[in-house]
Amino acid sequence: MAFAGLDGDLRDLLRRCRPQLEPHLKAGLRDYFHRLQSVPEAAGIFESEQQIERLHDLQASHWSVLSDARFDALYAERVKLLSDTESRMGLDPRWHLAGHSVMLEHLITGAVAGMSSRSILPASRKREQELNDLVSAIVRLVMVDAEIAVSLRFNELRLKHQRALTEQRQADQAQAVETFLSVVSALADRDLTAKVPDDMPDAYRELGDILNSAIGDLRTTFETVGETGIQADMLTDALSESARTFARTSENQSARLQKSGETLSSIAAGVRQSAVGTAAAEKATAATRRSAEDSGKVVGQAISAMADIEASAEKIGQIIGTIDEIAFQTNLLALNAGIEAARAGDSGRGFAVVAQEVRALAQRSAEAAREIKTLVNGTKTQVDAGVEMVHRTQGAIDGIVQQVSAINDTIAGIARDTGVQAEGLDVVTAHVSDLSQEVASNAVLARRSGEGADELQTVILELGRTVREFRIARQGRYDDDRSRPAARRPEIATDISPRAAAERIGSSETFYSKRQGIS
Structure with missing residues (x-):
């Protein structure tokens, strides 16, 4: 009220002018309802004449109370009743405001007409002020009532909207709970x-x-x-079969390697025995070489002796030549002496005999020298032949020494190689033994891998059964797959090279360690 400026004086003025405003109130109501019924949009709201009459009576009662300008409990009751009735009828608030404009038009027109019909007196200025106050009071009265009515309608609409929102929210929540409950129940049923x-x-x-x-x-x-x-089931089955095959193969390989190790041990023992025999042969050959070298030395000494004999023969030849020369000179002297003795006659006869004897001795000496020379020459020839034979013997002995040395070196090399081979065979035998043990260990690991693969296959089958308990859109296809013949198992090679075997054993050992929880 204070905001609208409708104070006590204006309300008193309205109450004093109420009798002259009542005809205009009734005229305004008639005009308002005539317009409601004339406008199709507004007329279509009412379902019957009784609703129009009911609304007319409520409007008349409301304006009658409103024109008293008291705004008391009676006014509050009437304005609330009118607002609820219009709301139930579905009358839009704009038609209520339009009615207030019609009523305001009639009230102002009536107030102005009433004041104008009076005579103009010296107090007309006071009348003009009273008219202005009355018009202002009417406008403020109608506006306050319109504001209250619209507030009631909008409050009602807001409450109704809130109720509708609450109901819709509850309905949506109930629908959501029901929908989500059905989905969650289905999930609970897998x-x-x-x-x-x-x-x-x-x-x-x-x-x-x-x-x-x-x-x-x-x-x-x-x-x-x-x-x-399904794929894991197939792979684990193939892996299990491969592990068993690998285990059998490893056991067979271990047995063969063990036999090979025993054979290599026998061969190594034979090679060591051969090395011992070769060492003995090397010693015997060394002794033979030393004997041959000693023989070479003896032959060398013989060659030296033969050379000395040859030198002595040369000297003997020289001496024989000297003797032969002496015999020739002696013979010549004896011949000269005989000639001289012959010249001397009988006195030289004894000297001639001596000369004859000396000549005969010289001839025998010459013959003996020739014979000795012949013997010395023969001896020298024989000595030369002997020296040649000794030289050949020395060459042969040197060849024998060289051959014996070569044989000794060869035997020594064979002895060394045999020793190295024996050591190598020992190493190979040790490696074969270790490899046999590793292959046996691989066989154990392969059996464990097979057992682990069997356990994994069991776990996968359990997982498959658990998954098949859930109903999914493509469940039928899995059932068809289960009913079909088993697909071809992936082929896993069983002829495994040492490197591939080591890699597979490493993988199997890792898998088994993981299965046993070993880090």
């Missing part, structure tokens, strides 16, 4: 085909999309797990 409908309320649509996405991902995961389980 049904992954459940889905939140697309027509969920906006407040729950994002949650529904998230749940559908999660269920879709879970369904895809289970499909993948199912397919992977």
Whole structure:
């Protein structure tokens, strides 16, 4: 009231002028309802004449109380009753405001007409002020009532809207709870085909999309797990069979390696014995070489002796030549002496005999010298032949020494090689023994890997049974796959090279360690 400026004086003025305003109130109501019934949009709101009459009576009662300008409990009751009735009828607040404009028009027109009909007196200025006050009071009265009525209608509309929102929210919540409960119940029953409908309320649509996405991902995961389980079952079966085959192969290889080790041990023992015999032969050959070298030395000494004999023969030849020359000179002297004795006659006869004897002695000496020379020449020839033979013997002995040395070197090399081979055979035998033990260990690991693969296959089968307990969109395809003949197992080579065997054994050992929880 204070804000609208409708104070006590203006309200008193309205009450004093009420009798002259009542006809205009009635005229305004008639005009208002005539317009309501004339406008199709407004007329279509009313279902019957009784509603129009009911609204007319309420409007008349309301304006009658309002014109008293008291704004008391009676006014509050009437304005609330009128607002509720218009709300139930579905009358829009704009028609209520339009009615206030019609009523305001009639009231102002009536007030002005009433004041103008009076005579103009010296107090007309006071009348003009009273008219202005009355018009102002009417406008403020109508505006205050309109504000109150509109506030009531909008409060009602707001409350109704809030109730509608609350009811809609509760309905949406109930629908969401029911929908999510059905989906969660389906998930509890291991049904992954459940889905939140697309027509969920906006407040729950994002949650529904998230749940559908999660269920879709879970369904895809289970499909993948199912397919992977089938492949893993096949692979673990093949792995188990391969491990068993590898274990059998490793056991056979271990047995063969053990036999090979024993054979190599026998060969190594024979090679060591051969090395001992070769060492003895080397010693005997060395002794033979030393004997041959000693023989060479003896032959050298013989050659030296033969050279000395040859030198002595040369000297004897020279001496024989001297003797032969002496015999020749003696013979010549004896011949000269005989000639001289013959010249001397009888006195020289004794000297001639001596000369004859000397000549005969010289001839015998010459003959003896010739014989000795012949013997010395023969001896020299024989000595030369002997020297030649001794030289040949020395060459042969030197060749024998060289051959014996070569044989000794060869035997020594054979002895060294035999020793090295014996040591190598010992190393190879040790390696074969170690390899046999490793292969035996590999066989044990392969058996453990086979057992681990069997356990893994059991776990995979259990996982497959658990996955098949869930119902998913493609469950039928898995059932068809299970009913079909088993697919061809992946081939895993059993003829394994040493490097591949080591790699597989390493992988098997790692797998077994993981199965046993060994870091």
